[in-house]
Amino acid sequence: MKLNTKDLIGGGMLLALALIGLWLNQDHTLGTARRMGPGYMPMLTFWLLAGLGGFVVIAGLFNGPDPLDKWTKLEVVAVPFGIIAFFVAYLIAKQFGVPGWYPLGLALLGGCLALSVAPGWRPIGLVHAGMAVFGLLLEQGGLMVAIIGAVLIAVLAEPTHRPKGVLGLVVFLCVLCWWVFIKELEIRVPLWPAFLGN
Amino acid sequence: MELLITNLAHGFGVALSFENLLFALLGCVIGTAIGVLPGIGPVATISLLLPITFGMSATTAIIMLAGIFYGAQYGGSTTAILLNLPGEVSSVVTTLEGYKMARKGRAGAALATAAIGSFFAGTVSTIIVAASGPLLTQVALSFGPADYFSLMLLGLIISAVLAQGSVIKAIAMVVFGVALGLVGTDVQTGQQRFTFGIPELSDGIGFVPVAMGMFGIAEIILNLERPESRSVLTHKVGSLFLTKEEFRRATPSVLRGTLLGSLLGILPGGGASLAAFGSYMMERKISKYRHEFGTGAIEGVAGPEAANNAAAQTSFIPLLTLGIPANAVMALMVGALIIQGIQPGPRMVEAQPDLFWGLIASMWVGNLMLLVINLPMIGVWVKLLEVPYKYLYPSILIFCSIGVYSLNNNVFDVYMTLFFGVFGYLCSKLRLEAAPMLIGFVLGPMMEEHLRRAMLLSRGDVAVFIERPISATLLAIGALALGTMLLPNMRKKKEEAMAG
Numbered sequence: 001m002k003l004n005t006k007d008l009i010g011g012g013m014l015l016a017l018a019l020i021g022l023w024l025n026q027d028h029t030l031g032t033a034r035r036m037g038p039g040y041m042p043m044l045t046f047w048l049l050a051g052l053g054g055f056v057v058i059a060g061l062f063n064g065p066d067p068l069d070k071w072t073k074l075e076v077v078a079v080p081f082g083i084i085a086f087f088v089a090y091l092i093a094k095q096f097g098v099p100g101w102y103p104l105g106l107a108l109l110g111g112c113l114a115l116s117v118a119p120g121w122r123p124i125g126l127v128h129a130g131m132a133v134f135g136l137l138l139e140q141g142g143l144m145v146a147i148i149g150a151v152l153i154a155v156l157a158e159p160t161h162r163p164k165g166v167l168g169l170v171v172f173l174c175v176l177c178w179w180v181f182i183k184e185l186e187i188r189v190p191l192w193p194a195f196l197g198n
Numbered sequence: 199m200e201l202l203i204t205n206l207a208h209g210f211g212v213a214l215s216f217e218n219l220l221f222a223l224l225g226c227v228i229g230t231a232i233g234v235l236p237g238i239g240p241v242a243t244i245s246l247l248l249p250i251t252f253g254m255s256a257t258t259a260i261i262m263l264a265g266i267f268y269g270a271q272y273g274g275s276t277t278a279i280l281l282n283l284p285g286e287v288s289s290v291v292t293t294l295e296g297y298k299m300a301r302k303g304r305a306g307a308a309l310a311t312a313a314i315g316s317f318f319a320g321t322v323s324t325i326i327v328a329a330s331g332p333l334l335t336q337v338a339l340s341f342g343p344a345d346y347f348s349l350m351l352l353g354l355i356i357s358a359v360l361a362q363g364s365v366i367k368a369i370a371m372v373v374f375g376v377a378l379g380l381v382g383t384d385v386q387t388g389q390q391r392f393t394f395g396i397p398e399l400s401d402g403i404g405f406v407p408v409a410m411g412m413f414g415i416a417e418i419i420l421n422l423e424r425p426e427s428r429s430v431l432t433h434k435v436g437s438l439f440l441t442k443e444e445f446r447r448a449t450p451s452v453l454r455g456t457l458l459g460s461l462l463g464i465l466p467g468g469g470a471s472l473a474a475f476g477s478y479m480m481e482r483k484i485s486k487y488r489h490e491f492g493t494g495a496i497e498g499v500a501g502p503e504a505a506n507n508a509a510a511q512t513s514f515i516p517l518l519t520l521g522i523p524a525n526a527v528m529a530l531m532v533g534a535l536i537i538q539g540i541q542p543g544p545r546m547v548e549a550q551p552d553l554f555w556g557l558i559a560s561m562w563v564g565n566l567m568l569l570v571i572n573l574p575m576i577g578v579w580v581k582l583l584e585v586p587y588k589y590l591y592p593s594i595l596i597f598c599s600i601g602v603y604s605l606n607n608n609v610f611d612v613y614m615t616l617f618f619g620v621f622g623y624l625c626s627k628l629r630l631e632a633a634p635m636l637i638g639f640v641l642g643p644m645m646e647e648h649l650r651r652a653m654l655l656s657r658g659d660v661a662v663f664i665e666r667p668i669s670a671t672l673l674a675i676g677a678l679a680l681g682t683m684l685l686p687n688m689r690k691k692k693e694e695a696m697a698g
Contacts, residue, residue, distance in 0.1 A: 007367070010628035014370050021377060024392055028384075034658030038384035038391055041646040045377045052370035059366065068627070101609050108616055123422035124623055127415065127595060128616050134599040135612040143600070150599065151592045157422055158588040169589055173596055185250055187604040 004060040005067050011056025018050035071120070078118035082125070086111030101135070108132040116156075123157045130154030142190040143182070147173050206328055209555030213563050218261050221254070222560050225262035226567045229269020233286055234277050234579045236421075238594055240270040240286070241636075242414030244530045245406050246597055248537070249604045256538035257553045261560040263534060267527050268320065268510045268561070271470055272568045275312040275503055276579055280305060283583075288470035288506040291478040295491065295498030302494050304444075306436035311448050311496055312503040313572050319456040319504035320565035323511035326460050327518070328558045331547060334519035338544035343651035344662045348669040350645045352676040353466040353522045354638055360465060360472055361631045365683045368634045371625075375638025376645065378403055385647065398610045405533045407602055407611050408639060411618025412625070412632040413526070414598050418591045419623050438573060448500035451481055455501035459508030464515050466637070469525040473509035474502040511561055518554060519544060522641070526633040529640040 025046060031037025089110030093103035109132040116125030134150035141149070151170050155161045181187050212218060232243045244263050251259035274286030279296035292312065299308040341349065354372045361368035381392045382402030393399040440448065458480060459473035481501040482491050491498055513524040514531075521543030523529040535542045540550060547554045572579070602611045622632055656662035664670045 006628050007364075010367065010625075010630050011370070013624075013628070014374060014630075017374065017377075021392070028389060028391060029387075032658060033653055033660070036650045036653060038387050038389040041649065042377070042380050042391065045373060045380065045642075049370065049373045049377060052366060052373060056364075056367055056370060066629075101613065104613055105609065108613055123419045124620065127418055127422070127591070128619055130592070130595055131415070131599055131612060131616045131619070134596070135603075135609040135616075138603060138609060138612075146599075147596055150596060154592045154595050155588070158591070161588055165589070169592060173593060177596065177600060181600055181604070185253070185604075187249075187600070188607055189600075189603065 002062055002065050003067075004063050004065065007056050007060030007063065007066065009068075011053045011058075011060055013053075015050055015053030015057060018046045018053055021046040022050065072118065074118040075120045078115050078121050081117065082111045082115030082121075085114030105132050105136040109136065126157035127154050130157075138189065140194050142192040142194070143177060144174055144191060145193055147177060202329060202332075205332075205551070205555050206559060208551065209328075209557075209559030210563075212257060212552050212556030213261065213559035218258055218556065218560060219563070221258050221262040222265045222564050223567055225265020226269040226564050226571055229266040229271075230273035230276075230568065230571055230579060231582060232266070233270035233273020233275075233289075234582055235585075235590065236277070236283055238417065238590075239413065240267050241409060241526045241530065241633075242417060242594075242598075243270075244527060244534075245409040246414065246594075246601045248406050248530065248534055249601045251534060252537065256535065256540055256550070257556045259534055259538065260531065260553060260557055261564075263531060264514070264557060264561065265564045265567075268507060268564060269568055269571075271507050271510050272313065272316055272572050273579065275316075275499075276309065276572065276576060277583060279308045279312065279499070280580060281583065286470075288474050288510075289503075290471070291474050291502045292499060294478065295495050298492070298494030299496065299499065303436055304494070304496075306438040307440050307444055307496070308499050309576060310438045310440055310573065311444070311500050313569055315448065315452040315455065315500045315504040316507035317565050317569045318452055319459060319508035320511055321562060322456050323460045323463070323508040324558060324562045324565070326512055327515055327561070328555075330515060331519050331554065331558070334515065335544045335547045338520050341544070341668060342666065343648040343655065344666050345668040345672065347645060347648040347652055348663055348672040348676075349520060350522060350641050350648070352672045352679075353516070353524075354634075354641060355676040356679055357466040357525070357637050358634050359679050359683050361634045363629055363631060365680075367629065368631050371630050371632070371635040372638035375635035375640075376642035378408070378635075379639045379642025380646065385643075386650065396610075398606075398608060402643070403639075404605060404611060404614065405530070405636070405640060406605055407614035408618050409526070409530055409533075409636060410598050410602055411615040411620075412622030412636070414594065415615060415619030416622030416626060416632075418594060419619070420626060421587060422591065444496050447487060448496050451477075451485065451497040451500040452504040454480060454484075455504030456508045458501075459505030460512045462505070463509030463512030464524070466516060466522065466524045469513050469527075470506040470509045473505040477501040477505035507565075514557070514561075517542060518546060518557070521546070521644075523637055526636045529636050532640050 025039050025042045028039030029037035030039045030043060086107045090103050090107035093106045109129055112125045112129035112132060115121045130150040130153040133153050134146045137146040137149045148170055151173060155166050182191060232238050243266055270286055271288055274284060274289035275292045278284045278289040278292040279300055282293050282297040284290040284293050296308045358368035358372050359365055381399055383400050384391055390400055455477040458477050462473040462476055463469060478498060481497045482488055485497045487495050487497060513528055516522045516524045517528045517531055523532050532542050599612055602615045603609060605611050625632055652662055663673060
């Protein structure tokens with residue numbers, strides 16, 4: 001067998017997305033070809049996507065071999081661990097009645113950090129974790145705190161960083177972002193933590 | 199002809215206003231910088247800067263964003279020649295001959311050829327855009343909804359056929375993009391579709407989070423995974439002047455490259471990189487000096503560099519005349535225009551003459567600026583490369599985060615970007631192309647509207663798409679394009695062209 005693993009997974013993903021789409025589309029009125037309802041175009045699109053995804057899967061059985069990169073054991077374990085951490089963090093945050101988008105942010109942060117236990121996933125895990133931290137800190141902590149938090153997490157993705165360099169980077173980015181976004185572009189975002197009451 | 203001159207004069211009047219000149223320059227400088235830096239491309243940068251353009255007039259915003267786009271083509275060639283490091287995909291082929299020339303001590307000549315060839319190509323293609331724009335617009339005004347639908351379908355097919363890698367997977371990504379574009383409120387009934395009750399999704403998924411996630415954030419991670427290989431500049435740049443012999447050899451290649459690039463740029467999905475590859479293949483086949491290829495032939499720099507810049511300019515034609523984006527950058531331009539309240543399409547020439555002619559004139563002005571920015575200041579740009587990527591990526595991350603937040607002042611957009619960053623990484627690992635998806639995503643909602651309108655007018659008869667001559671022709675071309683890809687011979691040729 002000449003399995004093309006990449007195509008099998010990629011096609012399978014598209015097929016799965018199409019099936020989910022078709023399932024969700026049941027709520028929408030189809031209408032007729034003449035008077036199309038909200039569900040008509042999605043129906044066409046998702047059927048087409050399902051067909052193409054299915055085709056990629058079937059073709060993937062023969063046009064390989066194109067294996068995925070080798071995963072270490074830890075990397076294999078880290079993926080479900082990250083997904084579980086995402087949902088656990090989300091449910092806990094909801095349980096405690098955390099408002100707004102904070103549960104989603106916490107869940108993304110938890111998932112990304114959990115994924116980062118495997119060294120191979122640190123670039124993807126920690127860069128995204130930095131972004132999640134930025135989202136979590138921005139509105140209450142202000143822009144400066146959000147930048148510091150995000151940078152401190154994101155630099156962990158690259159093992160050659162040294163404390164001095166990171167400090168310089170943080171200061172540089174804080175000043176630059178203040179100048180560009182606050183002073184020049186005047187975007188509406190708190191600069192300092194909310195508890196300082198500015 | 200006279201009308202063209204009057205219009206261009208009007209355009210120059212707009213482009214030469216202080217504000218527009220300033221932002222064209224800013225765009226060109228930013229474009230050159232990101233062109234020099236590997237790992238951040240025009241798509242990510244433009245999506246990053248989109249929120250900033252809200253406060254500007256539409257004309258100024260588009261002039262700046264366009265400057266970034268073609269500035270990147272210039273900057274990308276600098277590092278390709280000096281360091282064998284293509285700053286952009288479109289300058290990959292420039293490394294083949296350009297770096298060899300640098301090793302022979304002719305780096306300066308290679309840089310000058312690239313810059314002057316690009317400038318010449320930019321000038322010619324600007325005229326092409328100016329001349330063909332109004333003509334095509336006239337044609338487009340006679341389009342009915344069915345024709346529009348077929349045109350967009352054709353655009354999507356060609357962008358998939360010309361995408362890198364498997365055509366089927368590219369088409370699947372286009373369709374997935376269209377599906378993503380359906381999220382949000384249905385325009386005709388007001389029903390919420392696929393929004394999961396999230397109010398932020400009722401206007402649809404924002405294209406900035408999608409583009410920034412899939413092109414900006416995912417790219418950071420892919421770069422981090424690659425071991426950093428930074429070659430230090432070891433060769434002297436040398437004299438920037440060409441010898442008579444070099445000039446004589448480069449001229450025909452520039453002319454051929456300009457022609458080929460202008461043609462390929464108009465095709466959806468074609469754009470700069472395809473033009474550069476195509477021109478290199480052509481020069482290697484027909485140049486009198488083809489035996490020198492691989493050892494630093496000036497034709498291999500002149501042709502592709504002219505071609506990629508010509509293509510970058512002419513890829514504005516489908517956008518400006520038909521409202522159809524030819525590549526991912528143009529898809530972002532559609533977004534920028536819609537944010538400004540302008541529906542891109544054939545009516546733009548009439549309704550927004552300042553924008554249309556100002557942009558065209560500014561392309562030429564921008565090319566002139568780039569010549570000045572690039573040649574004498576080459577040392578500055580090379581210095582920029584000494585900034586290690588480990589300092590660069592946190593900065594990109596922060597800029598992306600702030601930029602995307604300031605769209606709606608909502609952290610939901612930040613999380614959305616994060617999500618598409620992960621998705622984009624996954625896609626690139628599975629060899630699913632992001633660019634066709636973005637084009638499908640932008641065109642999806644428009645296609646749905648035209649399809650509905652066409653079917654309403656035809657009372658539900660699908661035959662309308664083949665009964666109308668324009669629509670039938672467009673569909674035939676699309677079928678032909680798909681058909682050629684089924685021929686094993688053509689597919690092989692495409693693979694060769696893509697592999698350079």
